[in-house]
Amino acid sequence: MHDGDRAPPAGPVLILTPTGRDADVAAGLLAAEGIGTTVVPTLKALQAALDDTAGMVLLADEAVIGADTSVLAAWLAAQPPWSDLPFVVLTRAGTAVRRPTTGTNLAGTLGNVLFLERPLQALSLVSAVKSALRARQRQRQVRDYLAAQVGAAERAAALLEERVRERTAALEAADAERRQMAAALAQAQKMEAVGQLTGGLAHDLNNMLAGIIGGLSLMQTRLAKGQITQLDRYITMAQHAAHRAAGLTHRLLAFSRRQTLEPKPTGVNRLVTDMLDLVRSTIGPGITIETALADEPWLTLCDPHQLENALLNLCINARDAMPQGGRLLIETANTHLTPDAAARLREAGPGDYVTLGVTDTGTGIPPEVIARVFDPFFTTKPQGEGTGLGLSMVYGFLHQSGGHVQIVSDLGQGTTVRLYLPRHDGAEETTAAGPAPLAARPLGRHETVLVVDDEPAVRTVVTEVLRTLGCEPLEAPDGPAGLRLLKSSPGVALLVADMGLPGGMNGQQLADAARRERPGLKVLFITGYAEATRSRGGWPGPGAQVMTKPFALDALANRIRELLPGP
Incomplete structure (x- = not known):
C-alpha cells in the first residue's frame, strides 16, 4: 500500500454494529491499515462517546432504525461551523433503496453520510473510511487555519489596543501639560490684569486723595490761625476730588457688574x-x-x-x-x-x-x-x-x-x-420734577426714623439730615440692634438701612424682619455694593427705595421726602 493511500491521523473511528461480527471484522481491517477504532455497544454509548476528537462513525443501520435519535441529531446540529462528522452506514442489500418508505431518514438525520451494502468488501470499507477520515482531517485543518487567523487577529487587536492605550496616555499627558500651561498663562494674565487695575486705581485715587487731604489740611491750618477767608475755595476743591473718587468707584462697580442699578x-x-x-x-x-x-x-x-x-x-x-x-x-x-x-x-x-x-x-x-x-x-x-x-x-x-x-x-x-x-414690554416712565434743595422747609410733622449702619460717619451724616427735616433719628450699628430698637419704638415711620451690615443680618433681612413686625413700614436702602441683592426679583420691593453711596445730602433729603410726604 502506498503512502498516499494511508489515512491521516484524524482521530478514532467509532464503530456501532450491535449484531453479528461486523464490528470485529471492521476493526480488524482498519487496524491492519493503522487506523484506531473504538467499538461501542449501543446507540446511547455512541452518543456519549461523541466529541470533536472523533474521526468518523461506522454504523450499522439496524442500530438506529426505529430508535430515538434526537440526542444524536441535537449533537450533530450543535457542531461548530468547521465540523461535519462523517458517517459510513452499513446496510443490508436493498435497504438504501427502500429507506424513503421506512419512515427513517438517516441521510437527513446524519447529514454527511455514505451507505455501504453488506456483505462487506474489505477494499470498499477501507476506502470509504479513509475518504471520510481525509475529509475529517481537512475539516480540522480549516479549524486550525481559522484559529490561527483568529489568533493573529486577536494578537493584532491586542497590539493595536496597546498602541491605542499608549497613544491615549501620551495624549492625556500632553493635554494635562497643555492645561497646566494654559492655567499658568491664565494666572499670569490675571495677575497682569490685577496689577494694571491696582496700579491705575492707586494712581487715580492718590490724585483724588491729594485734593481731599490737601483741601482739609489747608482749612485746618487757616482755622488754627483764626483765618476764615478762602475756606469755601478749599471746601470746593475737596468736594470736587471726592466726587471724582465716587465716580471712579461707580465705574469700577459698573465694569465688575456690581453697581446698584435703578432700572x-x-x-x-x-x-x-x-x-x-x-x-x-x-x-x-x-x-x-x-x-x-x-x-x-x-x-x-x-x-x-x-x-x-x-x-x-x-x-x-x-x-x-x-x-x-x-x-x-x-x-x-x-x-x-x-x-x-x-x-x-x-x-x-x-x-x-x-x-x-x-x-x-x-x-x-x-x-x-x-x-x-x-x-x-x-x-x-x-x-x-x-x-x-x-x-x-x-x-x-x-x-x-x-x-x-x-x-x-x-x-x-x-x-x-x-x-x-x-x-x-410696558409703558415708559415720565421724568419726575426736580428735587427741592436741602434748605427747603422741613416735613411739617415730627417723624421717628431708624438709621442702621455700621459706619459711624454715615450715621452722623444721615441723622443730621433727618434733624434738618424735623425728624427724630434713632441709631443702631447692626441688624439685631436695629431690630431690638424697632420693637421698643412703636412710632418708627421709616427705616434707613445699609445693605452690608455685620451681626449676621444684612439690610434686606433686617427690612424683611421689620416689616413682619410693622407691615407697610417704609424702607430706604443705602449701599455702595448691592451684590447680595442683584439676583432678587422685584428688589427693593413696594414702599422701598435704594440710594448708592456716596450721595449728595440734597438727594438724600428729597428721597426721604418722597417716602415721608408732609401734610
Missing part, C-alpha cells in the same frame, strides 16, 4: 433727544452731529442715568478719534437677533433688542487694540488724559442689564459702537 422702562429716542445739547457742548463745533432714530422704537428696561453716561462716553471717545473734525452719527433701531446672529456676537443671546449706535469718521481702532478696549484702565490716550474706565463701564453696565456691546472699526475710516439692550 426703568426707557425710550432710547427720548433719551438721545434730551442728550443732544449736552453732547454738542461736549464734543465742540468742529464735529457735525447727525441722528437716525427709529420711527417706533421699543422700550428697554435699564438705568436711564447709566445709559446717558454710556452714550456720553461713546461720544467723547468719538470726538477724541476725530481731532481734525468729522461726522458723528447717533442711531437707534429695533433689532431681532436670530440664534446664528447672536452666536456671531458671542456673548449675546437671541431675541428682540433695542440698539443705540454711535459712529464716527475718525482714525479707527487697530484689531490688537479692539481686543483690549474693555480692559479697566486700558487707554490709548497720553498719561493723565484718560482713566481707561469709560468703555469698561459701558461693557459692565450693558451686561448687567442683560445686553451686549459690539465694536466694528476700519483703520482710517472710523468706528461704530452699538449697544444692544433687551426689549421691554
Whole structure:
C-alpha cells in the first residue's frame, strides 16, 4: 500500500454494529491499515462517546432504525461551523433503496453520510473510511487555519489596543501639560490684569486723595490761625476730588457688574433727544452731529442715568478719534437677533433688542487694540488724559442689564459702537420734577426714623439730615440692634438701612424682619455694593427705595421726602 493511500491521523473511528461480527471484522481491517477504532455497544454509548476528537462513525443501520435519535441529531446540529462528522452506514442489500418508505431518514438525520451494502468488501470499507477520515482531517485543518487567523487577529487587536492605550496616555499627558500651561498663562494674565487695575486705581485715587487731604489740611491750618477767608475755595476743591473718587468707584462697580442699578422702562429716542445739547457742548463745533432714530422704537428696561453716561462716553471717545473734525452719527433701531446672529456676537443671546449706535469718521481702532478696549484702565490716550474706565463701564453696565456691546472699526475710516439692550414690554416712565434743595422747609410733622449702619460717619451724616427735616433719628450699628430698637419704638415711620451690615443680618433681612413686625413700614436702602441683592426679583420691593453711596445730602433729603410726604 502506498503512502498516499494511508489515512491521516484524524482521530478514532467509532464503530456501532450491535449484531453479528461486523464490528470485529471492521476493526480488524482498519487496524491492519493503522487506523484506531473504538467499538461501542449501543446507540446511547455512541452518543456519549461523541466529541470533536472523533474521526468518523461506522454504523450499522439496524442500530438506529426505529430508535430515538434526537440526542444524536441535537449533537450533530450543535457542531461548530468547521465540523461535519462523517458517517459510513452499513446496510443490508436493498435497504438504501427502500429507506424513503421506512419512515427513517438517516441521510437527513446524519447529514454527511455514505451507505455501504453488506456483505462487506474489505477494499470498499477501507476506502470509504479513509475518504471520510481525509475529509475529517481537512475539516480540522480549516479549524486550525481559522484559529490561527483568529489568533493573529486577536494578537493584532491586542497590539493595536496597546498602541491605542499608549497613544491615549501620551495624549492625556500632553493635554494635562497643555492645561497646566494654559492655567499658568491664565494666572499670569490675571495677575497682569490685577496689577494694571491696582496700579491705575492707586494712581487715580492718590490724585483724588491729594485734593481731599490737601483741601482739609489747608482749612485746618487757616482755622488754627483764626483765618476764615478762602475756606469755601478749599471746601470746593475737596468736594470736587471726592466726587471724582465716587465716580471712579461707580465705574469700577459698573465694569465688575456690581453697581446698584435703578432700572426703568426707557425710550432710547427720548433719551438721545434730551442728550443732544449736552453732547454738542461736549464734543465742540468742529464735529457735525447727525441722528437716525427709529420711527417706533421699543422700550428697554435699564438705568436711564447709566445709559446717558454710556452714550456720553461713546461720544467723547468719538470726538477724541476725530481731532481734525468729522461726522458723528447717533442711531437707534429695533433689532431681532436670530440664534446664528447672536452666536456671531458671542456673548449675546437671541431675541428682540433695542440698539443705540454711535459712529464716527475718525482714525479707527487697530484689531490688537479692539481686543483690549474693555480692559479697566486700558487707554490709548497720553498719561493723565484718560482713566481707561469709560468703555469698561459701558461693557459692565450693558451686561448687567442683560445686553451686549459690539465694536466694528476700519483703520482710517472710523468706528461704530452699538449697544444692544433687551426689549421691554410696558409703558415708559415720565421724568419726575426736580428735587427741592436741602434748605427747603422741613416735613411739617415730627417723624421717628431708624438709621442702621455700621459706619459711624454715615450715621452722623444721615441723622443730621433727618434733624434738618424735623425728624427724630434713632441709631443702631447692626441688624439685631436695629431690630431690638424697632420693637421698643412703636412710632418708627421709616427705616434707613445699609445693605452690608455685620451681626449676621444684612439690610434686606433686617427690612424683611421689620416689616413682619410693622407691615407697610417704609424702607430706604443705602449701599455702595448691592451684590447680595442683584439676583432678587422685584428688589427693593413696594414702599422701598435704594440710594448708592456716596450721595449728595440734597438727594438724600428729597428721597426721604418722597417716602415721608408732609401734610
